[in-house]
Amino acid sequence: MAMEFDGGLTCGLGVSDLGKAISWYEDVLGFALLYRMDDIAWAELSTSVDKVNLGLSQVEEVKQGGGVTPTFGVKNIEAAQAELDARGIKQDGAIQTIPEMVRLLTFFDPDGNTLMFYEDLSGSS
Template structure:
């Protein structure tokens, strides 16, 4: 199959992905953040480089991880919102709220298709919970 996009070359190398995705986020306190990600989201530390202020956590999605890098001033404005699909958004939200997680308003219904709830980690990185609505 050839790429018919303008400027695409038949000889262009393709990227050989290995099935992993790490979403790297900046945090001000690695220990505090690791504790929050483990308690709030149930993630587990799989790799840690203390000399670099870096840790990687596994999620409940095969091949998808969260990387946390400690910095003095996280750059969080305008970044992506990592969205986790859940089967029970109300239960997930109650759990996060029990840990004093900050939410951006109420859970919203969008186009009668999906319910969304935006929340933030301790440094203000944006996340969303997403629950598909049965048709």
């Protein structure tokens, strides 16, 4: 049995307030609301990556640690960091560099969900 994937991906995150989370992801990362279903406390937003969406699920308690860290590629990580700085977005230290491979910046949404930006240094993109 071989699985046939269609190329789509939805990353789901738990949030404490669906409306506030939607606004944050729209305002800070420029994602666009695809739909919101209040009866099941779920919303889905499109990202700038083709067929990659972010699902938000309102939960009673947002669990910290472990799980998936959505990591989005940017063309200029310093510019992305400056935008986060201007908005007062909490970050986990400085930009990390793995020479000739990648630069990484970890930051957090208002519920403490971990997100990352990466800038490819390999020349393969």
